[in-house]
Amino acid sequence: DTEVTQTPKHLVMGMTNKKSLKCEQHMGHRAMYWYKQKAKKPPELMFVYSYEKLSINESVPSRFSPECPNSSLLNLHLHALQPEDSALYLCASSQELATTGELFFGEGSRLTVL
Amino acid sequence: GENVEQHPSTLSVQEGDSAVIKCTYSDSASNYFPWYKQELGKGPQLIIDIRSNVGEKKDQRIAVTLNKTAKHFSLHITETQPEDSAVYFCAASMRNNNDMRFGAGTRLTVKP
Numbered sequence: 600d601t602e603v604t605q606t607p608k609h610l611v612m613g614m615t616n617k618k619s620l621k622c623e624q625h626m627g628h629r630a631m632y633w634y635k636q637k638a639k640k641p642p643e644l645m646f647v648y649s650y651e652k653l654s655i656n657e658s659v660p661s662r663f664s665p666e667c668p669n670s671s672l673l674n675l676h677l678h679a680l681q682p683e684d685s686a687l688y689l690c691a692s693s694q695e696l697a698t699t700g701e702l703f704f705g706e707g708s709r710l711t712v713l
Numbered sequence: 714g715e716n717v718e719q720h721p722s723t724l725s726v727q728e729g730d731s732a733v734i735k736c737t738y739s740d741s742a743s744n745y746f747p748w749y750k751q752e753l754g755k756g757p758q759l760i761i762d763i764r765s766n767v768g769e770k771k772d773q774r775i776a777v778t779l780n781k782t783a784k785h786f787s788l789h790i791t792e793t794q795p796e797d798s799a800v801y802f803c804a805a806s807m808r809n810n811n812d813m814r815f816g817a818g819t820r821l822t823v824k825p
Contacts, residue, residue, distance in 0.1 A: 641817055689757075701762070704749075
């Protein structure tokens, strides 16, 4: 069982909707990540939080808004999305940002934008 | 920036045979090379990793080799089983997890 929990597992939304994806980890990790994965493609980094501060934003459109309320939680707020934003959104965590080590991934939230 | 190429894109083997997946990287400063396995409907899971100060690492049926001179690294799975069927991603990074670059993935099918 993954130690990174993502909800919801599936989400269908219209282009005018506002929704949020949630991620939780209780491993005491201080770095958390959002990745986007299209079908048959590798994960692409979107955002990185280190010690609850946004560290990296990989030029992601503003219709995606990340939030890190505390060291265990990571949210991704979605607004005015486009059909091409349909993908699997993966949350991950690691002990620290500044070291190369294992990324722990959640099972993902599969998003469909109509 | 780093560029990681992975081959083959699909691989089909008979149960019990070996499987080999190869990756090349472009930046000689990369020093960490993990391999992730992604099963259908799940997130990627680390199966083995190697750092640039080591040439080979083994964990039961899985091994990874690294050739820093040629800038390539490979995943070897011996005595394959149907449950090894999944998509495998190689990756490379220089400093930390936010500069990690994934290969395009290899879909491995192990036929019983």
